[in-house]
Amino acid sequence: MTIEHYPPRGGLESVLAALLRATLQLLLKPMFSARVPIGFQRFWLRLLARTTLVPRGSSFEAARVGGVGGEWVRPREAPTRSGTLLYLHGGAFCVGSPATHRSLTARLARASGMALFAADYRLAPEHRFPAALDDALAAYRALRERGPVVVAGDSAGGGLALALALALRDAGEAPPAALLLLSPWADMALEGAPPTPPPGEAMLSVGWALACARLYLGDVPATDPRASPLRADLHGLPPVLIQAGTDELLHGQALQLHAALQAAGVPVRCEITPRRWHVFQLHGGALASADDAITRLALFATSAHAADEVETREVVILGAGMSGLCGAVGLARTGMRDFVVIEQSPGLGGTWWDNRYPGAQVDVPAPLYSFSFAPNPRWRRRFAAAPEIQHYMQDVAARFGLLPHLRFGVRITSAVFDEADGHWLIRTRSDATNSGRTLRARHFVCSTGPLSRPRLPEIAGIETFAGRMLHSARWDESFNAAGQRVGVIGTGSTASQLVPPLAEQAAALAVFQRTANWVLPRMDRPYYALDRWLAHLPPYAAAVRLFWYAVLEWGRRGFDNGTLARRGMMRSAEVLRFMNVGDAALREKLRPPYPLGCKRIIYSNDYYRALSRPNVELVTEGIARVVPHGIVTEDGREHAIDVLVCATGFDVEHSLNHLDIRGRGGQRLADAWQGGPQAHLGLTVAGFPNFWLMLGPNTATGHTSTLLFIEPGVQWALRAMQELRRRGARWICVKPTVMQASNAALQARLGGSVWSTCRSWYRSGDGRIFALYPGFTREYVRAVRGQDFADYEFG
Numbered sequence: 001m002t003i004e005h006y007p008p009r010g011g012l013e014s015v016l017a018a019l020l021r022a023t024l025q026l027l028l029k030p031m032f033s034a035r036v037p038i039g040f041q042r043f044w045l046r047l048l049a050r051t052t053l054v055p056r057g058s059s060f061e062a063a064r065v066g067g068v069g070g071e072w073v074r075p076r077e078a079p080t081r082s083g084t085l086l087y088l089h090g091g092a093f094c095v096g097s098p099a100t101h102r103s104l105t106a107r108l109a110r111a112s113g114m115a116l117f118a119a120d121y122r123l124a125p126e127h128r129f130p131a132a133l134d135d136a137l138a139a140y141r142a143l144r145e146r147g148p149v150v151v152a153g154d155s156a157g158g159g160l161a162l163a164l165a166l167a168l169r170d171a172g173e174a175p176p177a178a179l180l181l182l183s184p185w186a187d188m189a190l191e192g193a194p195p196t197p198p199p200g201e202a203m204l205s206v207g208w209a210l211a212c213a214r215l216y217l218g219d220v221p222a223t224d225p226r227a228s229p230l231r232a233d234l235h236g237l238p239p240v241l242i243q244a245g246t247d248e249l250l251h252g253q254a255l256q257l258h259a260a261l262q263a264a265g266v267p268v269r270c271e272i273t274p275r276r277w278h279v280f281q282l283h284g285g286a287l288a289s290a291d292d293a294i295t296r297l298a299l300f301a302t303s304a305h306a307a308d309e310v311e312t313r314e315v316v317i318l319g320a321g322m323s324g325l326c327g328a329v330g331l332a333r334t335g336m337r338d339f340v341v342i343e344q345s346p347g348l349g350g351t352w353w354d355n356r357y358p359g360a361q362v363d364v365p366a367p368l369y370s371f372s373f374a375p376n377p378r379w380r381r382r383f384a385a386a387p388e389i390q391h392y393m394q395d396v397a398a399r400f401g402l403l404p405h406l407r408f409g410v411r412i413t414s415a416v417f418d419e420a421d422g423h424w425l426i427r428t429r430s431d432a433t434n435s436g437r438t439l440r441a442r443h444f445v446c447s448t449g450p451l452s453r454p455r456l457p458e459i460a461g462i463e464t465f466a467g468r469m470l471h472s473a474r475w476d477e478s479f480n481a482a483g484q485r486v487g488v489i490g491t492g493s494t495a496s497q498l499v500p501p502l503a504e505q506a507a508a509l510a511v512f513q514r515t516a517n518w519v520l521p522r523m524d525r526p527y528y529a530l531d532r533w534l535a536h537l538p539p540y541a542a543a544v545r546l547f548w549y550a551v552l553e554w555g556r557r558g559f560d561n562g563t564l565a566r567r568g569m570m571r572s573a574e575v576l577r578f579m580n581v582g583d584a585a586l587r588e589k590l591r592p593p594y595p596l597g598c599k600r601i602i603y604s605n606d607y608y609r610a611l612s613r614p615n616v617e618l619v620t621e622g623i624a625r626v627v628p629h630g631i632v633t634e635d636g637r638e639h640a641i642d643v644l645v646c647a648t649g650f651d652v653e654h655s656l657n658h659l660d661i662r663g664r665g666g667q668r669l670a671d672a673w674q675g676g677p678q679a680h681l682g683l684t685v686a687g688f689p690n691f692w693l694m695l696g697p698n699t700a701t702g703h704t705s706t707l708l709f710i711e712p713g714v715q716w717a718l719r720a721m722q723e724l725r726r727r728g729a730r731w732i733c734v735k736p737t738v739m740q741a742s743n744a745a746l747q748a749r750l751g752g753s754v755w756s757t758c759r760s761w762y763r764s765g766d767g768r769i770f771a772l773y774p775g776f777t778r779e780y781v782r783a784v785r786g787q788d789f790a791d792y793e794f795g
């Protein structure tokens with residue numbers, strides 16, 4: 001497995017990291033010195049550890065396991081998973097204790113949903129090698145009797161965890177389910193380490209590390225593989241996750257260990273966080289990068305420890321985007337806590353995780369892009385940017401206690417309904433461990449969202465392009481357009497957001513437009529301290545939300561011919577074009593050739609201005625082919641390009657085809673949807689019992705917030721789940737006749753609508769409009785809420 005980089009994000013994180021680093025370099029690093037007595041170092045570390053942020057509600061209980069002292073660390077809620085985490089703290093075998101690592105151990109226990117035992121193994125110089133290893137082995141053996149054990153450790157504790165796994169392998173004993181090694185010190189000789197740590201290192205110095213090694217090892221050479229497992233034969237170890245920062249003395253050692261494990265055939269993953277120091281995960285709660293790293297540790301631990309068990313859950317949710325999150329909150333609020341959320345990305349966010357291109361913003365006002373049950377008074381702009389939305393989602397997940405239910409980096413490969421048993425058998429695959437497992441669930445909630453499968457354009461020669469190619473939904477955040485010749489294919493909502501920042505950076509930017517789109521002004525503004533203060537008052541927040549709801553509902557009228565709303569929108573699009581594009585020829589190229597609203601309307605104040613810049617060219621000649629160093633248009637001109645950005649949207653029509661979903665009688669969803677996706681109210685599909693789609697077919701909206709469509713869908717799915725339980729039945733499924741009738745009515749309504757007048761992602765290959773809901777939000781809500789269980793069959 002490869003080395004993954006996780007650059008920290010956000011201005012707040014940079015400021016906090018700078019402050020923390022300076023504090024550690026001032027208060028901690030000087031104390032970790034051979035000149036300071038060990039007793040004082042221990043006292044000082046204990047004192048400083050009290051300032052770290054231990055999550056509220058965590059419980060710590062002193063205990064002895066296998067005769068070894070330590071403490072049980074348990075999440076606020078009872079552990080949701082079997083198996084145990086054994087944690088071995090760092091401190092170069094001379095200082096540190098479970099108490100000094102509580103901010104990390106408590107977060108790890110919470111994020112994994114596993115009980116964690118932090119061992120207080122014996123320290124040097126009082127107890128020399130192999131005392132620490134003996135204690136770790138004794139604690140492990142006792143824990144192993146209760147079930148699988150994942151062993152984690154930082155720094156010296158990381159090296160100790162590795163030594164423990166080697167000792168178990170050599171003794172032929174049951175191995176740990178996985179190893180989590182945080183900045184592991186795996187070669188006590190420090191061979192190959194830089195003579196001085198990188199300037200950003202906030203903890204370790206070479207002198208202190210070597211002094212500790214001498215105190216611990218006594219006469220044993222530092223090259224002894226039992227003390228320096230990097231020098232051992234590493235074959236036959238369980239899956240390993242290594243995490244390290246670039247600003248640390250042991251960065252190089254982490255990479256060496258990764259290479260050595262890989263060479264030995266051990267499944268290993270190495271995660272590097274740029275600009276972070278030794279065991280930065282201790283600063284969870286303050287640094288988002290630390291929280292993210294801990295979440296990934298938890299994911300690795302949970303997916304490894306039970307790779308081969310069949311795990312039974314009441315509900316499995318696929319996708320941790322807005323709709324998956326809403327479903328999870330709904331389950332938690334109704335007390336149905338027996339669920340897991342499976343997400344292939346390494347973090348929460350769904351589309352907001354995927355779409356990290358510069359300028360990514362929501363295009364409805366943020367007060368309406370928050371759940372009705374979780375208003376957010378902290379929005380900083382009316383049209384929030386992607387990272388802000390991700391933070392909001394993280395807050396919601398934490399607030400409703402969802403973290404232990406989330407499994408990142410896991411894909412669902414198939415889901416087969418077992419009619420006799422009334423359960424879905426769902427196969428998953430973990431990216432981290434490359435292992436598969438089976439979940440058995442009564443209900444399968446599919447909340448992947450329609451815009452999850454990026455689509456590359458089918459253009460001759462695209463595979464021959466020799467420069468860099470990026471899709472907007474698979475952005476590389478380290479990409480810098482400065483000095484580059486960039487080509488953007490596409491002029492939809494995404495392109496309109498990423499073109500302005502790219503235009504500012506790139507030496508030259510060519511925007512390839514196939515169809516000009518309708519662009520309306522974006523009524524954006526910052527939310528000031530007063531706005532945020534007022535937003536804490538529930539009546540004010542509710543009034544703002546209601547106001548935007550009403551405004552956007554009014555905007556729905558803009559899709560109907562002859563309305564005042566439509567005339568107003570068309571006029572303001574013209575004015576915007578006229579005010580922002582001085583060049584009449586360019587203005588003409590930007591005139592949309594289709595009726596307003598047929599494709600998604602773009603809201604932007606800077607797109608037109610960006611296109612008018614001297615370093616930007618709007619290319620309207622069709623693309624003939626891509627060549628290794630550019631694009632040739634139909635007029636024969638070659639546009640030289642270093643970087644090709646595809647803002648070409650998503651494969652909405654086949655968005656679930658990569659999953660093998662089988663309903664009653666083994667019917668495949670891909671077959672049922674051969675003429676394009678269809679469902680009843682976008683929620684349920686005849687023949688697929690206990691299967692709930694979130695934002696399914698015909699629920700996309702061209703005028704308002706998708707969240708307004710998600711919430712009623714979730715409420716209905718919950719009601720149906722409860723009804724199933726109340727009746728003691730095994731399954732519930734919409735009747736085929738009901739689904740046919742609702743789709744026929746929908747298609748009749750869509751037939752003569754504005755959406756049938758052009759090509760867009762709302763339509764399938766044969767022209768059927770399968771993605772969009774034609775009505776007002778209140779109509780949809782009424783239709784979903786007003787359903788009758790007589791429309792459903794039970795089995």
Ligand code: NAP
Pocket residue numbers: 360361362363364451457458459489490491492493494495497512513514515600623647648649650759761
């Ligand atoms: P899109 O609307 O499907 O636009 C794709 C663009 O790529 C179109 O301009 C399309 O041209 C062009 N294109 C595709 N294949 C091409 C080819 N072979 N040659 C030349 N041009 C090609 O995709 P998107 O912009 O990513 O937006 C998708 C949806 O995501 C939006 O409608 C919106 O719902 C959502 N979105 C929301 C936000 C937000 O909330 N802030 C932001 C971005 C996206 P044609 O028009 O000629 O087909």
